[in-house]
Amino acid sequence: MSNTSSLDVAVIRKDFPILDRMVNGKPLVYFDNAATSQTPKQVIDAIVDYYSSYNANIHRGVHTLSQEATDKYEQARLKIQRHFNAAKPHEIIFTSGTTHSINLVANGFSSLLQKGDELIVSAMEHHSNIVPWQMLCERTGAMLKVIPMSEKGELIMDEYRKLLSDKTKMVFCNHVSNALGTVNPIKEIIEAAHNVGAAVLIDGAQAAPHIQADVQELDVDFYTVSAHKMCGPTGVGILYGKEEWLHKLPPYQGGGEMIAEVTFEKTTYADLPHKFEAGTPNICGGIAFGAAIDYMNAIGIDVIAAYENELLVYATEQLLSIEGLRIYGTSENKTSVISFNIESIHPYDIGSILDKLGIAVRTGHHCAQPIMDFYKIPGTVRASFNFYNTKEEIDAMVEGVKRAKAMLQ
Amino acid sequence: MSIQEIQEEIVDEFSIFEDWMQRYEYMIELGKSLPLINGKYKTDDNIIKGCQSKVWVHAELEGDKLVFTADSDAIITKGIIAILIRVFSNQKPQDIIEANTDFIDEIGLKEHLSPTRANGLVSMVKQLKMYAIAYQTQLN
Numbered sequence A: 001m002s003n004t005s006s007l008d009v010a011v012i013r014k015d016f017p018i019l020d021r022m023v024n025g026k027p028l029v030y031f032d033n034a035a036t037s038q039t040p041k042q043v044i045d046a047i048v049d050y051y052s053s054y055n056a057n058i059h060r061g062v063h064t065l066s067q068e069a070t071d072k073y074e075q076a077r078l079k080i081q082r083h084f085n086a087a088k089p090h091e092i093i094f095t096s097g098t099t100h101s102i103n104l105v106a107n108g109f110s111s112l113l114q115k116g117d118e119l120i121v122s123a124m125e126h127h128s129n130i131v132p133w134q135m136l137c138e139r140t141g142a143m144l145k146v147i148p149m150s151e152k153g154e155l156i157m158d159e160y161r162k163l164l165s166d167k168t169k170m171v172f173c174n175h176v177s178n179a180l181g182t183v184n185p186i187k188e189i190i191e192a193a194h195n196v197g198a199a200v201l202i203d204g205a206q207a208a209p210h211i212q213a214d215v216q217e218l219d220v221d222f223y224t225v226s227a228h229k230m231c232g233p234t235g236v237g238i239l240y241g242k243e244e245w246l247h248k249l250p251p252y253q254g255g256g257e258m259i260a261e262v263t264f265e266k267t268t269y270a271d272l273p274h275k276f277e278a279g280t281p282n283i284c285g286g287i288a289f290g291a292a293i294d295y296m297n298a299i300g301i302d303v304i305a306a307y308e309n310e311l312l313v314y315a316t317e318q319l320l321s322i323e324g325l326r327i328y329g330t331s332e333n334k335t336s337v338i339s340f341n342i343e344s345i346h347p348y349d350i351g352s353i354l355d356k357l358g359i360a361v362r363t364g365h366h367c368a369q370p371i372m373d374f375y376k377i378p379g380t381v382r383a384s385f386n387f388y389n390t391k392e393e394i395d396a397m398v399e400g401v402k403r404a405k406a407m408l409q
Numbered sequence B: 001m002s003i004q005e006i007q008e009e010i011v012d013e014f015s016i017f018e019d020w021m022q023r024y025e026y027m028i029e030l031g032k033s034l035p036l037i038n039g040k041y042k043t044d045d046n047i048i049k050g051c052q053s054k055v056w057v058h059a060e061l062e063g064d065k066l067v068f069t070a071d072s073d074a075i076i077t078k079g080i081i082a083i084l085i086r087v088f089s090n091q092k093p094q095d096i097i098e099a100n101t102d103f104i105d106e107i108g109l110k111e112h113l114s115p116t117r118a119n120g121l122v123s124m125v126k127q128l129k130m131y132a133i134a135y136q137t138q139l140n
């Protein structure tokens, strides 16, 4: 309790201008945080400040604005490095987000794999942590194996261990499932993979807003994050990679910024991190990402997580009081995500009615079709809570769901 | 009745509803009550995958008119299908090709017929027109 009492949600809500909005004549209740979180004014200010005061291209100008922009951008990298406790700043590669980060690694592994090699993926991945690897398998002849999950929505670790062998070259898995909220035992996953000499990529897109990951403590080889899920802007994120791995991987895209020297005979590549940062990056986005990390740390990720867990427990209880409602993803170890259906009512119908009531939830397969196939459902309604949400909003949603149920049955 | 007349009739019917609740309740009733397609046509060939909800469409020529049947796994989508079928079915292919769906805005259901909604309805309207074009060629 001591933790949660230090989060004053009424004060925090004042930081988020969008939360005052009306939608369809009702106060907005925003429960689609797992797709994209809302932006506090501290981050909006950083964006406005960039474009009002020092917008310029970075790393190659001699003029003041370029220098200021470069400094701020590199400061953001340092903030992110410290936040995830990476050993070196150049182990943080700016990307456009998790999808880009994963593609960068998957593409790099093309030259490191051979036919007969095996990759292991979990059964509860977002499509962006499946498709790039399938494409890699097509290019290299490597094979994809799947860690199965249980009815509760937890990975079956014994099956995972059976899949590992000296053929395993890479394991990739999300830290937290976007469709179920399950927090996966990634430390065990990483350790077991390393025991057979395989590298591990953890998709941290859903974890970063709720769990402080320490990449050195985890000993993870690659970790990916999207800023827009942690109060930052869209279109920016990072790839953390261990230095030795980033040296091993070839560059992903060619262009400016990533070269040391270019002649028509041969180009030599720039050092890390620039080797992977071709072209003008999302400079403002990177700086604003840094501001978002500052914002979240000022509150404290632990404080945030404790409060969100209260919301999760409360919402779970309230929703389960509705007859016929089933929650998908019932692990004890979850972030504040609730995926549910009511009997055979289609999630689209519930979502459409909630929208009319000003309540934003996500409906559909959440880019995780294999999970929906596992449960043999077309999709779910997903409500995901952030630290600026309240129990009153949860009450409004529960009322809305009851109303939708009455209309649709 | 012509497509235009049916659309006007629907707009008229919807004008008695005072708020979205009543409109939705009506749509849901439509969605629940109508058997919209013969089960044997609910095949993978006839499916329009809309990401959010699935839609099935079947077309048959009766005389010089095109008859559509369709269905969806989501009730609100099915309700809208019922309205679209009422407008487009039993019409001459050429009239279907020329018709538009602006009346959907007027009855306050625009959001469901948005190309970004991914519920299959926009693709369904396209599909109805494709059938009309195909059968028109056959008639010529």
Ligand SMILES: Cc1ncc(COP(=O)(O)O)c(C=O)c1O
Pocket (backbone or CB within 6 Å): A034, A035, A096, A097, A098, A099, A100, A126, A128, A129, A174, A176, A177, A178, A203, A205, A206, A226, A237
């Ligand atoms: C677990 C997970 N992985 C990857 C992604 C893709 O992130 P982005 O769209 O920011 O690249 C998401 C976003 O929905 C996600 O939830």
